[in-house]
Amino acid sequence: MQFSLGPVLYFWPKAQMLAFYREVADSDFDIVYLGETVCSKRRELKFDDYMAIAHMLREAGKQVCLSSMTLYESPGELRELRKYVDNGEFLVEANDVGAISMLQQQGLPFVAGAAINCYNQHTLRRLVSMGLTRWVMPVELSGQWLTEVLHQSIIADIRDCFRTEVFSFGHLPLAWSGRCFTARSENRSKDQCELCCINYPQGREVTSQDGTQVFVLNGIQTQSGQRYNLVNQLSTMQGQVDIVRLSPQLSGTFDWLAKFKANINGTAPQPLPATDSNGYWLNLAGMATG
Amino acid sequence: MELLCPAGSMPALKAAIEHGADAVYIGLKDDTNARHFAGLNFDEAKLKDAARYVHQHGKKLHVAINTFAHPNNYQRWQQAVDMAADAGADVLILADIAVLAYAAERYPKLERHLSVQASATNAAAIDFYRQFNISRVVLPRVLSMQQVRALARSCDIDLEVFAFGSLCIMAEGRCYLSSYMTGQSPNTAGACSPAAFVNWQDNNGTLESRLNGVLIDRFAPNETAGYPTLCKGRFTVGNDTYHALEEPTSLNTLDLLPELYAEGIKSLKIEGRQRSPAYVAQITKVWRAAIDAVMATPERFNVQPQWQQVLAGLSEGSQTTLGAYHRKWK
Numbered sequence: 098m099q100f101s102l103g104p105v106l107y108f109w110p111k112a113q114m115l116a117f118y119r120e121v122a123d124s125d126f127d128i129v130y131l132g133e134t135v136c137s138k139r140r141e142l143k144f145d146d147y148m149a150i151a152h153m154l155r156e157a158g159k160q161v162c163l164s165s166m167t168l169y170e171s172p173g174e175l176r177e178l179r180k181y182v183d184n185g186e187f188l189v190e191a192n193d194v195g196a197i198s199m200l201q202q203q204g205l206p207f208v209a210g211a212a213i214n215c216y217n218q219h220t221l222r223r224l225v226s227m228g229l230t231r232w233v234m235p236v237e238l239s240g241q242w243l244t245e246v247l248h249q250s251i252i253a254d255i256r257d258c259f260r261t262e263v264f265s266f267g268h269l270p271l272a273w274s275g276r277c278f279t280a281r282s283e284n285r286s287k288d289q290c291e292l293c294c295i296n297y298p299q300g301r302e303v304t305s306q307d308g309t310q311v312f313v314l315n316g317i318q319t320q321s322g323q324r325y326n327l328v329n330q331l332s333t334m335q336g337q338v339d340i341v342r343l344s345p346q347l348s349g350t351f352d353w354l355a356k357f358k359a360n361i362n363g364t365a366p367q368p369l370p371a372t373d374s375n376g377y378w379l380n381l382a383g384m385a386t387g
Numbered sequence: 388m389e390l391l392c393p394a395g396s397m398p399a400l401k402a403a404i405e406h407g408a409d410a411v412y413i414g415l416k417d418d419t420n421a422r423h424f425a426g427l428n429f430d431e432a433k434l435k436d437a438a439r440y441v442h443q444h445g446k447k448l449h450v451a452i453n454t455f456a457h458p459n460n461y462q463r464w465q466q467a468v469d470m471a472a473d474a475g476a477d478v479l480i481l482a483d484i485a486v487l488a489y490a491a492e493r494y495p496k497l498e499r500h501l502s503v504q505a506s507a508t509n510a511a512a513i514d515f516y517r518q519f520n521i522s523r524v525v526l527p528r529v530l531s532m533q534q535v536r537a538l539a540r541s542c543d544i545d546l547e548v549f550a551f552g553s554l555c556i557m558a559e560g561r562c563y564l565s566s567y568m569t570g571q572s573p574n575t576a577g578a579c580s581p582a583a584f585v586n587w588q589d590n591n592g593t594l595e596s597r598l599n600g601v602l603i604d605r606f607a608p609n610e611t612a613g614y615p616t617l618c619k620g621r622f623t624v625g626n627d628t629y630h631a632l633e634e635p636t637s638l639n640t641l642d643l644l645p646e647l648y649a650e651g652i653k654s655l656k657i658e659g660r661q662r663s664p665a666y667v668a669q670i671t672k673v674w675r676a677a678i679d680a681v682m683a684t685p686e687r688f689n690v691q692p693q694w695q696q697v698l699a700g701l702s703e704g705s706q707t708t709l710g711a712y713h714r715k716w717k
Contacts, residue, residue: 168558171537172510172541175511193508193509195509214482216457216574217455217458217483218458272561273562274529274558276717287714301625303622303631305601382570383568383570384567
């Protein structure tokens with residue numbers, strides 16, 4: 098079982114990003130995903146900056162993968178995607194089928210991110226034939242669902258062609274909109290957002306009127322209010338999950354990696370904070386804890 | 388320009404045809420479609436009746452099979468395709484890659500439209516789905532008119548847009564908010580904010596709506612209470628309590644009709660398979676009149692006040708919006 102670090106989903110200033118990835122270079126993560134996946138207006142780091150970080154991480158012994166955006170709406174955004182596809186060195190994570198289309202045309206292998214709608218063995222098989230080498234299943238699916246997909250006979254002869262990865266820690270990316278909710282929360286329109294999400298390095302909390310944290314606003318992305326945390330489910334993942342993904346948090350990411358690694362076999366269970374949930378994996382509502 | 392109307396039952400389907408729909412879209416009575424609600428939709432016999440009725444009137448029947456197939460029940464999605472083909476459907480509306488591939492291989496002559504649930508918002512995504520020989524793409528409701536225009540001018544494929552009805556504000560097919568709160572999502576269960584999880588409580592005149600226990604909204608006695616669709620609740624962000632994601636409002640693109648027509652948009656889709664036959668009749672009548680007017684004299688098209696009046700009366704919270712088509716909404 099390997100551990101990956103997902104792309105930073107929030108908008109952090111350049112200096113903070115560079116400092117964070119210096120720490121990542123010294124960390125125990127095996128695989129690192131890099132890139133802006135939420136909003137094309139966030140340009141603290143440009144493509145070349147990400148490539149420089151990618152080189153630094155590779156030299157530090159990490160497997161690096163470039164993550165592309167989830168919601169592409171304009172030709173300009175597709176031109177930026179093209180740069181990721183044509184990077185020439187690193188594997189690319191597709192989070193929109195548009196990226197798969199470009200990668201497939203180049204004959205390049207790809208990772209299908211959690212926002213690619215692959216829900217069954219037949220779709221998975223098609224994607225493998227197009228070049229999929231790693232499958233991050235949609236966040237809303239359970240461990241049981243994953244088992245059901247992987248145990249189908251139609252997958253048997255290609256099971257060695259791809260690895261499976263599960264989003265296992267962090268606020269879950271749950272939706273993407275044409276509208277920017279962070280800008281809306283400041284009474285701004287998206288066109289005049291002034292990149293205000295840089296002021297919310299953990300997103301903005303949304304609570305119900307009786308005080309339950311419901312969502313986190315992260316620009317055009319809506320995340321789960323609860324932090325997803327599968328630290329106590331790792332032993333049940335053995336044999337079907339190859340890579341466990343942790344999503345960068347403002348603090349504590351590396352401490353949690355240590356807790357995850359310590360509990361691979363279930364020998365060092367962690368008390369789950371009340372702000373964490375694991376419902377999706379257990380076939381419950383995502384916000385639930387089982 | 389086609390007027391494509393929703394039907395969740397035979398009476399609604401007949402109402403749509405009688406009031407001027409060019410085509411009607413329906414779903415089967417299970418979770419293979421994104422409006423899997425109790426008491427709604429068509430079994431095999433009704434599906435055949437629907438096809439017969441629509442064809443007798445020279446119109447077209449589209450069948451939505453647009454959820455994502457489950458690993459242990461994949462055959463059900465295949466059977467849905469078989470059933471629709473067998474009943475004589477003119478079009479399948481599909482989202483799952485595997486189901487698209489199956490339909491393309493098994494029924495190459497049966498027209499395939501890419502469902503909004505496939506979430507194709509850009510030219511590269513549309514290119515991806517061309518391998519399944521789709522003839523039309525239903526665009527998600529996250530694009531501005533400018534972005535729709537760019538796609539219409541750059542993609543050599545028919546486009547269908549949502550013209551009226553409930554407004555999804557997230558990129559459809561990639562929204563898991565409903566399963567986060569209830570365990571059931573449009574992708575997996577064909578439902579958003581399912582009614583089985585809704586609870587209403589009156590607290591001294593204040594009405595509270597909950598979804599699986601989560602407080603979605605509170606309504607003062609003078610307020611109209613709306614269905615607790617989770618993205619349309621009033622929540623608190625910072626010190627403000629407001630509709631953090633979207634107000635209860637309906638999409639209405641009447642004002643954009645000349646532009647949509649000028650860009651060659653092939654079809655206008657009316658949302659609302661869960662609505663009553665009376666609703667479908669009224670909506671269809673207004674849009675028939677509007678489309679006829681724009682096609683007759685596009686340069687002199689004017690939105691009639693009585694059209695807007697009817698549509699406002701049929702809208703969520705009696706409000707309508709241009710949604711993402713208008714940049715300011717974003």
